[in-house]
Amino acid sequence: MSKPLNREEIKRIYKNQAICFPMIMGVIEGTSEGMVYCDDAERPKHLFVRNKFGFCQEFFESFSEGFFRQTVVKILEDARRPKLRMYLPTAKTADFLRGNESVAVCERVHFKHNAKNNAFAGHTAGILKNAKFSAGGGYFGLIARYYRDENEFMENAMPVVAYDENKKEIGVIYNTAKGDGNCEVDVLVEEQYRKRGIGKALVQSFIELCQEKGLVPNWDCYSNNVPSMKLAERCGFEPVGTYPFYNIDVFSG
Numbered sequence: 001m002s003k004p005l006n007r008e009e010i011k012r013i014y015k016n017q018a019i020c021f022p023m024i025m026g027v028i029e030g031t032s033e034g035m036v037y038c039d040d041a042e043r044p045k046h047l048f049v050r051n052k053f054g055f056c057q058e059f060f061e062s063f064s065e066g067f068f069r070q071t072v073v074k075i076l077e078d079a080r081r082p083k084l085r086m087y088l089p090t091a092k093t094a095d096f097l098r099g100n101e102s103v104a105v106c107e108r109v110h111f112k113h114n115a116k117n118n119a120f121a122g123h124t125a126g127i128l129k130n131a132k133f134s135a136g137g138g139y140f141g142l143i144a145r146y147y148r149d150e151n152e153f154m155e156n157a158m159p160v161v162a163y164d165e166n167k168k169e170i171g172v173i174y175n176t177a178k179g180d181g182n183c184e185v186d187v188l189v190e191e192q193y194r195k196r197g198i199g200k201a202l203v204q205s206f207i208e209l210c211q212e213k214g215l216v217p218n219w220d221c222y223s224n225n226v227p228s229m230k231l232a233e234r235c236g237f238e239p240v241g242t243y244p245f246y247n248i249d250v251f252s253g
Contacts, residue, residue: 003041010036010044011180013061019110019241021087022218023055025179031156033148034176037075039067048072050084051177053145057087068092077251084248088090097246104247109229111219112182113207113239143186146176160205162189162198172204175215183215203235 010028014020026032027049034051038044046064048071050056058072072093075081089097097103147153156178162171171189178184185206189199210217219237221228222245 005036005038005041006044007036010038013044013047013252014049014059015180016061017057017059017088019088019243020180020182021055021057021110021220022177022182022184023051023147024049024057024087025182026177028052029179031179032146037067037071039064039071047246050075051146053085054082054145055085055087056074058090058093059088060090063090063092071102076248081250082162083250084246086248088243089246094244094246097248100251102249102251106247107223107242108220108245109223109242111229112240113210113217113219113236113237115211115236117236117238119219127160129187135198135236143172143174143206158206158209160202160209162193162202164193171198173206175217178215181214181216182218184218184220200235203231207235 005032007028011025014025014028023032027034027036032051034049037048037050039046045062046058046060046067048056048058075095076084076093076096086093143153143157147157153159153174157174157176159172159174161169164170170193171187173185173187175183176186185203187199187202187206189202207217218239219232221226222227222234223242
């Protein structure tokens, strides 16, 4: 019988990292689907965590060459695995991946909300409604990547939805993962409705909902996504750090 994971120790090690991502912390705490790999279940020192959609991170308190070779490299080379989206690769992993044409390297920025900077608290657009929305709509295919089913989504994602005058869904903001008192924001607005303040109003409503639940919303986007970063900063989010992000397809032969 395999030993149960010492999740508290894993969480302690993870909280010492430069940036902690709710996508990873949720798997560690067991609130999100995914896998936790470690060198020792009871006394973990070197870990690799992956959520159901492929967001992953390797981190360690002390590096294990055996774990790196027998676990991390095998995951990276596994032709059956889905695409990986790797936060902050370690130096050893970055070196292993360097030059492989199946790996795309880019830069992302992570933000956390600071309630003291919430310049437009109390503002909510009239079209906003914190409610269930159609699972058959265009959004749910994106949302299902983080949750098992519609019931789990409605229970955990805290969705806030924007409707037009015909009650058509034109935007949504929701929580993709949560852990250690933080949650990660995903906001989507139909292209033809952008630049009308809808995204800003959605974010404000979601921030208020997070405050009611004692959660700190986190924002994460590509560093070249200037509109996203500007919206985050206008809504009271502060940058935690910029980091390398690897999109890893199955290795080419």
